[in-house]
């Protein structure tokens with residue numbers, strides 16, 4: 001049986017927003033996925049620096065490396081988008097990347113609706 005990825009799956013690997021829609025942003029958040037989080041037991045300061053400090057590029061890189069190995073990365077990212085998490089690394093993306101992802105999803109949905 002052919003196990004290759006579809007074109008859409010390949011494109012989604014490069015740009016995860018392809019698979020997301022506005023309804024995903026309004027998705028009813030669940031938190032069951034947290035039990036399988038790769039960051040469980042890791043100092044949360046790596047993902048969420050204390051105070052108002054932005055994470056250093058090195059912190060962000062290390063956090064993203066952990067996310068890249070995480071079995072619940074997609075659920076984590078979806079949760080962060082649905083609940084509009086403004087800080088830290090979620091689902092392998094930093095705050096700026098998530099803001100841009102939300103903007104791209106909304107822009108695409110507006111174009112579809114017009």
Ligand code: SF4
Nearest residue numbers: 037039067070076091
């Ligand atoms: S994707 Fe990253 S932040 Fe989210 S649960 Fe996994 S390791 Fe933690």
